[in-house]
Amino acid sequence: QSVLTQPPSVSGAPGQRVTISCTGLRPNLETSHDVHWYKQLPGTAPKLLIYGNINRPSGVPDRFSGSKSGTSASLAITGLQAEDEADYYCQSYDGSLDNFVFGTGTKVTVL
């Protein structure tokens, strides 16, 4: 099963901007799928943060933004806040296997 690669951890001071990369996406445009992001607080279920590369579900602050280019995607958090401290996962779909794939996860620490 393919796995998407994320940095294990990123950190920043309150108010700063941090980005999380997600690499290993399918290179072929014909088989490339969208990337989605989830936020997971300790001991709780993941929550959808970004879908379709760039879209935020209702209730997600516009401090969170997503992008995708080629075989990688990124999640940016601007104006970092204490409540942003969590694990973040990217996710896509592997059409050749008909499987969903997740990133390795990134722990965001607010200094």
Place this chain on the structure above:
Amino acid sequence: EVQLVESGGGLVQPGGSLRLSCAASGFIFSDYWMSWVRQGPGKGLEWVAKIKGDGRAKVYVDSVKGRFTISRDNAQNSLFLQLNSLRVEDSAVYYCAREGYYYFEYWGQGTQVTVSS
């Protein structure tokens, strides 16, 4: 309000079986693909299986093929995962999730499965 509530987890010996359930409410259950996603202790997320709204299509990750079976009862708005021939490495929190367009729009709170002798 969409709600997904899992149950059925527990402690089981290697080689044993469990049946997980997920009770859904707040949406037309039969309209949606549903999935199970698991998370081992201190590990990341792993998609396990999915099932089409009418129950006629099912897909599994390779590591559980032949051991796990996903099913649903649309009359009862319920999703199930039968876990057989369990291994220590199957220990995880198992989440049910409602799919959007190739993503997981809503998640349950999870149920813990521990495989240990």
